[in-house]
Amino acid sequence: MLITFKSKAAAEIVMYKEHARRILDLLHKDVEQGIITTAELPAAIASIEAAIAESKIHSVSTEVAHDVNMHHNATDDENEHEKPVTVSFATRAFPVLEMLQAAQKMQKDVVWGV
Template sequence: MLITFKSQTSPEVTMYQEHAQRILDVLNKNLTRGVITAAEAARAVELLEQEVALSKLHPEVDAEHASHTHAHHLLDEDETPEMAEKNHIGFAQRAYPFLEMLRAARDGGDNVMWGV
């Protein structure tokens, strides 16, 4: 399932539910429907930046989380499990568009909404 985040200060950000879940868990927000108000945006940016920094400090934990999230991932014909792990897209890369949206919302005094 896809989750689309909307804000008037930036383009929409769409991501898979399992990737959005980790971000929204960090922010203590509901996956189905919610809002990060302009007043909450600064704190949300701080929390998400901390989580990104931790994921970069501990890439093995990030990879472990990803392996659970993508347990259903099918390898390409010529792809080995080692290659799939090497090509892993980490939390920092997945969170970047949403983090940019939050920064724009914070700076522009706007809300970020989803599920509405």
């Protein structure tokens, strides 16, 4: 399922619900439908910036890296896949953060699910 973030301050952002959920959980918002008002924007921006900074400190755990490497070094016929590239939280959250910053600058709300 997809989520579309909308604001009169920026272009729409379409994101998978599972990826948007982590961002919206930080803001204590429902993933199905919601609004970030102009009054909520400073705190929302600060929360996402803090989560991005935290995510950059902690790299992918060695367990996850080991599991990925084991799967892709298997001797069955699926071992010719390229290794998957992990997309960081910072990369996924950045477009939403930019939208929130633009919305704050122009004093516009951000909505989704409407």
